[in-house]
Amino acid sequence: MKAMLLAFLAVAVIAVGANTVLEQAGFSVQDRMAGPAVRLSH
Secondary structure, rough: OOHHHHHHHHHHHHHHHHHHHHHHHOOOOOHOOOOOOOOOOO
């Protein structure tokens, strides 16, 4: 049970960290899918 809870915590930390890093690097869904004719308000 302890290992499963630790694994869930690790998954959550990795997911939040990956999201933060990818947002800072410009790999968000909006940045990747928008063409030059699309106006996005950040």
